[in-house]
Amino acid sequence: xxxxxxxxxxxxxxxxxxxxxxxxxxxxxxxxxxxxxxxxxxxxxxxxxxxxxxxxxxxxxxxxxxxxxxxxxxxxxxxxxxxxxxxxxxxxxxxxxxxxxxxxxxxxxxxxxxxxxxxxxxxxxxxxxxxxxxxxxxxxxxxxxxxxxxxxxxxxxxxxxxxxxxxxxxxxxxxxxxxxxxxxxxxxxxxxxxxxxxxxx
Numbered sequence: 619x620x621x622x623x624x625x626x627x628x629x630x631x632x633x634x635x636x637x638x639x640x641x642x643x644x645x646x647x648x649x650x651x652x653x654x655x656x657x658x659x660x661x662x663x664x665x666x667x668x669x670x671x672x673x674x675x676x677x678x679x680x681x682x683x684x685x686x687x688x689x690x691x692x693x694x695x696x697x698x699x700x701x702x703x704x705x706x707x708x709x710x711x712x713x714x715x716x717x718x719x720x721x722x723x724x725x726x727x728x729x730x731x732x733x734x735x736x737x738x739x740x741x742x743x744x745x746x747x748x749x750x751x752x753x754x755x756x757x758x759x760x761x762x763x764x765x766x767x768x769x770x771x772x773x774x775x776x777x778x779x780x781x782x783x784x785x786x787x788x789x790x791x792x793x794x795x796x797x798x799x800x801x802x803x804x805x806x807x808x809x810x811x812x813x814x815x816x817x818x819x
Contacts, residue, residue, distance in 0.1 A: 638785030661768045662700040669696040
């Protein structure tokens with residue numbers, strides 16, 4: 619029996635299956651300080667606050683009904699996509715993350731175009747280096763960097779959820795195979811009990 623266990627352990631080292639690790643470096647952000655599923659929620663809440671403040675500021679200074687309708691639609695889309703990504707992070711659903719990534723990709727493209735137009739406009743007015751213009755450029759640039767980083771974090775969360783689901787399917791398949799061998803009277807494979815479940819060894 620001891621020889622059989624030793625042979626099985628050596629076999630497991632050669633044919634060790636892929637294992638899911640919650641603290642995998644691919645699932646950590648900000649130099650490994652925080653998990654992507656927690657950082658994604660923080661980013662979604664922050665972006666919702668920024669979108670709300672921006673819409674309220676422009677809404678107060680705008681009298682045209684068309685622009686108010688567009689701003690209202692922008693706010694609904696931004697907040698809804700942020701709510702979906704929070705739900706996806708909590709419930710581990712990949713499909714909930716796709717609207718957020720799509721919407722903010724469009725927003726980033728729009729801000730990049732606006733930054734380019736504003737920069738060209740200063741060439742005519744010759745006030746590129748004035749403080750107000752510089753503040754606008756810095757804010758728009760920071761928003762672009764922040765949004766790009768948030769999309770990268772969400773993409774890592776997408777990978778985390780996909781890997782977690784695959785690990786759950788592998789565990790179910792292993793447990794099903796073990797139960798089938800027991801029912802058929804065959805000698806089951808050697809298992810090791812881990813805190814998070816049974817694994818073949």
